[in-house]
Amino acid sequence: MSATSFSQLPHIGEALRRKEDYRFLTGAGQYTDDVTLAHQAHAVFLRSPHAHALIKSIDLAAASKMPGVVGIFTGKDIDGKMGGLPCGWLINNPDGSPMKEPPHPILAIGKVRHVGDHVAIVVAETVEQARNAAEAIVVDYETLPALVSVADAAKKRGGVVIHEQAPDNQCYKWTIGDKAAVDAAFASAAHVTSIDLINNRLIPNAIEPRAAIASYNRASDEYTLYVANQNPHVERLLMTAFVLNLPEHKVRVIAPDVGGGFGSKIFLYAEDVALTWASKQLNRNIKWTADRAESFLSDAHGRDHVSHAQMAMDANGKFLALRVHSDVNLGAYLSTFSTAVPTILYATLLAGQYATPQIHVEVDAWFTNTTPVDAYRGAGRPEATYLLERLVSRCAWELNIGQDEIRKRNFINSFPYQTPVALQYDTGDFHACMDKARVLADVDGFAQRRAESQAQGKLRGIGYSSYIEACGIAPSNVAGALGARAGLFECGQVRVHPTGSVTVFTGSHSHGQGHETTFAQVVAARLGIPVENVDVVHGDTGRVPFGMGTYGSRSISVGGAAIMKALDKIEIKAKKIAAHLMETSDADVEFVNGEFIVKGTDKKIPFAQIALTAYVPHNYPLDKLEPGLEETAFYDPTNFTFPGGTYICEVEIDRQTGEVRIDRFTAVDDFGTLINPLIVEGQVLGGLVQGLGQALMENCVYDDQTGQLLTGSFMDYAMPRAADFPMFTLDTVCTPCTHNPLGTKGCGEAGAIGSPPALINAVLDALGPLGVKDFDMPASPHRVWEAMQRQS
Amino acid sequence: MYAFTYQRPATLADAVKLVASGARPLAGGQTLLASMKLRLSAPEQLADLSGVAELSGIRKSGNTLTIGAMSRHREVAGNADVKAAFPALAWLADHIGDRQVRAMGTIGGSVANNDPAACYPSAVLASGATIITTQREIAADDFFQGLFATALNEGELITAISFPIPKRAAYEKLRQKASNFPLVGVFVAQFDEGVRVAVTGAGNGVFRHAGLEQALSQHFTPESAASVKIHADDLNSDLHASVAYRANLIGVLTQRAVAKALG
Known part of the structure; x- marks a missing residue:
């Protein structure tokens, strides 16, 4: 079925309320911590209080005798018995040598490398007993100097060696683009605009903390791991093949209801492995739920780039070439996809929406004594968008061109478009998004509003951001050539029951995205059955054939496409059954609105009757066709999808206090075909406030010397609240994706990608008259006030 | 949280006895319970003051407003006398923390804790209020003594705070x-x-x-x-x-x- 005919089916584009919300809103959700297994014990992890220290000795004597203790394991117990956590993406240096890949032990062996590094797992009958025992463990540390900030790492000051495999603490250098061509373009440029900026480090903070329960069955020699995770098959593959050396079929991973992931639950974490392994050692079911302090210290963090960029332009503000250098913080160890985020998922997006002919990007990636950094909502693309959109607005200000005008002068106008940084955009309409956003934001009324603010002693500014992102990762062979150590397809299975209801098994995973509704709409639309007759099953390696999971806004475009392929197979088989029943040839049968029709006649059979016939094959072509109606499909995309849009933010700033108030925010996105606009709106709103949270208040701060996390709780790490925002003005433009059967592009990350530069550009537009040119996130009152003071 | 015993006395006399024997008074618990959960505070015995009738109640007498120590922020914010006589105090109480904090937190707990960033101490000090305890009356100017420090003795409980009503x-x-x-x-x-x-x-x-x-x-x-x-x-x-x-x-x-x- 073509994407165009698909988009016209009933239920497609219908703003149905989410099926799953009934159980979530009535407290019937089943999260990992809600799962209680018989005779379960509880684990607590003893974590390093130091950023960098040698472990001289660990004394378990007192702890082992504490009430309720079932077992305690340290690095000594696992050394040589299992591998370390693997990194899923290989990055090569310009000379072809591979990145430095030091071991990432499940429990620290001889050394701790960040505050929160796991030193021991303590298993006891109750959580409190495990805590008491953990406190009774005596660890003799010899503290070492810590390397904390990426800026310090890049200065290569001697003295701190975090891993002996990387004596200068550099993991890799990576480049993309034609440096000679960029240098030549800069040499002939009429104007060059430069910018230095920091993309502030973030802590993910899903509402549900990470949690897991491991269970070992002696009778079958099988393990079951319940875990708050975005991709249970990937979790299982990484854990069995790379760490525990177990046969994959002996481990079942179940990710039940998951309360938010934002990337932080993609990764295989040490806790998951330690619990699984310990469940066999102790022959006990073992549960662990992170407390919030642990989440701050041990969930992979996001962002943390220091960048310098330059744009070469002709006299009319036409972009000629872009040059970018970024120093990026990977933290103390390589988390699962950490190496791909600041390279493949970052630099390839630096063309943005612009026809910049030449781009060269250089990335230096560093180890530091901080929590590992990995994918966080947007993963590389927010960093690219923030850099590029800040730079583009600065170009506009320096050339005295409107922020909108400079973008329009440089937009890509025809598709497909091959960027100089590897990606090929299939479709888009950047002018349409910009034009619509300008109207909705009432840009024409801005001057008047600015004057009114001024009259009240306030500053007002407007900021633009025209983002593009690559979603639906990706063709497996392309990803493989770029260093991916996994495939990136998706699996879908459609099981039609004898009475015509349907269960869909998807390798995508919903941790807030509403797949149970969206995917049901896709199936109901295709089969012409009610949405309530479709149930979606996900998150269980024991029930779903295979799955790569949910991240990078890939679920509908890759997972949904796999379901579409399975539905194609269902339709083909069902047509054969219908042809047999109606005594005609397959080619003469059409499937329209849930009915099989013999072309040009009034003969027809409803879908439910075909389903029943498939399972009660009395009148059935048994010689040519198997009974049953169930199909599985794997879909490997031929390209990324490219959502894009323009965001316009207007802020008012209190000159006396530096408080930034978002007065209005307009987002126009192109997500291609929309299945459920209500869910899309929810995704966009969530993304926007997450991005604006980064721009306004969120900030992960370590003590530069000691490596202690200073923002280790919600007392110091500010999360956005509803009252911090106005009502958002949202709209969409639709250019359907050209290469998947749904025409969809994905909407999960757009808001978080596009919004930070829109806000900071608005702040800079407001502060511009005071002479403020540079400002790093977050725009907290204190920082804005200080920026104003520096100028006056 | 470490293990502890919990008691809920019904009279002020019983509360004073418990505290004198080493129990830690529990008012609204908005600081104490959180620090106990984090194992930063480990009292062995808690005396929950919420059952002590003598500690509740808000009354206006002449130009003075007296607020019982166990009055929740929400009660102060919504009290008709406070709103009419001292609206600034009602506004302050209505803007402490969030709804959950206001439902549990108490004026006595806040003042006794003397967090350097708490709201209430500023009203008490700016009004020149009097802190009435189980032992004496203390002028606000003498009461607050810096970071989490007050003039309260061991075992001394705040019973009420008496505010002169400003113009x-x-x-x-x-x-x-x-x-x-x-x-x-x-x-x-x-x-x-x-x-x-x-x-x-x-x-x-x-x-x-x-x-x-x-x-x-x-x-x-x-x-x-x-x-x-x-x-x-x-x-x-x-x-x-x-x-x-x-x-x-x-x-x-x-x-x-x-x-x-x-x-």
């Missing part, structure tokens, strides 16, 4: 976005005898600002407050604000509080 008053604060505590809060209260200004969030504990009081006692106008130079010397600096910014906020918030008090 005009207002509270202004700028919140620290993470904790929702004030980054700086300023309470301004005008009496016939003069103006008192108390600042929270900016220093080692709540303090009065002599320069602002002097200027505002002469002219109770925002301009008068603006003319006062705020010295940054004794202010605190942290992740969320520098001393210079806090000094700026003291000036700005005082001007705004005065404007608000003037209506």
